[in-house]
Amino acid sequence: MRRKIFEPEHAQFRETARDFFLKECAPHAAEWEAAGISDRAVWTKAGAIGLLGWEAPEQYGGLDLKDFRYNAILTEEMHATGSVGVGFGLQNDILSSYMVGLTTDEQKARWLPGFVSGDLIVAIAMSEPGAGSDLAGISTTARRDGDYYVLNGAKTFISSGYLSDLVLTVAKTDPAAGHRGVSLIAVETDTPGFSRGRKLDKIGQKSADTAELSYQDVRVPVTNLVGEENRGFYHLMRNLPAERLGIAIHAVASARRAIELTVEYAHNRKAFGQPIGNFQVNRHAIADMTTKLDVMQVYVDRCVEAVNEGELTGEEAAGAKFWATETQWEIVDRCLQLHGGYGYVNEYEIARIWRDARVQRLYGGTTEIMKDLIGRKLGF
Known part of the structure; x- marks a missing residue:
């Protein structure tokens, strides 16, 4: 389904992000997974080409650009290239709101130049x-x-x-x-x-x-x-919707990558003399997941528009977070099943996607907490 939330300038940013992840992150996936930490140098490389802290004022190296569509693109390209998690989302989706929106001029001068360049990881x-x-x-x-x-x-x-x-x-x-x-x-x-x-x-x-x-x-x-x-509690409550939307964006991007890998596998893997995607049960499963992905993408895209308009509520963000991550898990788990025994082998990317997906329903507020927030808004 064609998405309608992006402008031409977003396409250029997407190309930059994709090239960066393909060159600087995807080749190191196995190395960073084994080490349990990513290379610090990748942060300064990202900062040098404008992939960090674009919300910061220009005088501190940023672009004074508050547009969550750029956050979405960066997350989407990280998943699309098969790159492993680097904390850019934490820096851009969550901490920018605090570092730019709550700091004094003196604090901005101290912290924002490094925040933008990647020399200061927060x-x-x-x-x-x-x-x-x-x-x-x-x-x-x-x-x-x-x-x-x-x-x-x-x-x-x-x-x-x-x-x-x-x-x-x-x-x-x-x-x-x-x-x-x-x-x-x-x-x-x-x-x-x-x-x-x-x-x-x-x-x-x-x-x-x-x-x-x-x-x-x-x-x-x-x-x-x-x-x-x-007033810290209220600062946190104000910024949590953007954090939860960021998690929902990760959910959609992860599910999309899982389906892409599964479609490719279903075309190439043969059983009983034909590609496994030719079997109706598998073909229907992929069709079901693809439709759910489209629905999830529309829902999350509307939330991205709402946060840009300053209208995203805490309850809407909670709904996006819990529904997208639960649907992500359903899709990713089914995709691993369609890979058969190979899905359980760590050298296959689908295995890593499956492992990485599980925490999405926990951090940023568990699914149960998200549902409770929505229920309270309804007067219960």
């Missing part, structure tokens, strides 16, 4: 061992001590936790106030008392480093407060 630390989707239940604290905050606590499941130079940390500056006492504090990773724990051994997305972080009397200048003190 992570966001929300989840804790005892608090995942419940952001109000975090226990990491930031106690004010003169011109400093003193942070204590632990975080887990932190994407880019090992590569990051700056961690936007969710902490309680007023523990007695519940979610009204949460703030966002940027912590440079070379600050004394900050440390990285083990690199988590995940089922999938192995090249995207994920770490545990520890804060032990970490003294951070109050000038590193991002946004308003005790």
Whole structure:
């Protein structure tokens, strides 16, 4: 189905992104998967050709361009080229909103040039061992001590936790106030008392480093407060819809890649003297998945338009996130089944896509949490 959300300038960006992923990422997929982390040099290469931080003002190296269609294109081309996960989506889809929209002029001058060039990799630390989707239940604290905050606590499941130079940390500056006492504090990773724990051994997305972080009397200048003190929860709620839409875009792109590989396999793999795609059961399965993919793409494209128009609601983003990721899993699992035994062999790309897809229904808020958000809006 022909998509209608893009303009001619988007086609040029898509070519740039595809060429970059084919040259700089796809050839290193196996290497980065085995290492459990991607090469840091790929970040500066991406920054050099404008693939990072385009929302930043021009004076800091960006393009002052707020158009989520570019975010979608970058994600789509990463999947289309068979590249493994690099944290560009985290930098562009999630952290740009904080780094550009909530920072002071002094903070922009400090951080945005590196954010755009790829020299400053940023992570966001929300989840804790005892608090995942419940952001109000975090226990990491930031106690004010003169011109400093003193942070204590632990975080887990932190994407880019090992590569990051700056961690936007969710902490309680007023523990007695519940979610009204949460703030966002940027912590440079070379600050004394900050440390990285083990690199988590995940089922999938192995090249995207994920770490545990520890804060032990970490003294951070109050000038590193991002946004308003005790307003962090509301900052997070404002930016979560874009994060969840980004996950939905990944879901569509991943499912598309899985179907493309499966169609090719079904044409070439023969059983009982004919391509397996000629069997009605397989042909119907592929037809069913292709139609679901088209429906999912239209839904997500409309959400991209809505976020550009400033109209995407939290409930709409939650719906896109849960429905797209659940449909992605259905499609990817069926595609692996159609590959037969070869689908279970790691050297086949469909196996990696299947492993990588499982977490989509968990991070950014589980499917169950997304449904609950929608249900609450309906008055339940």
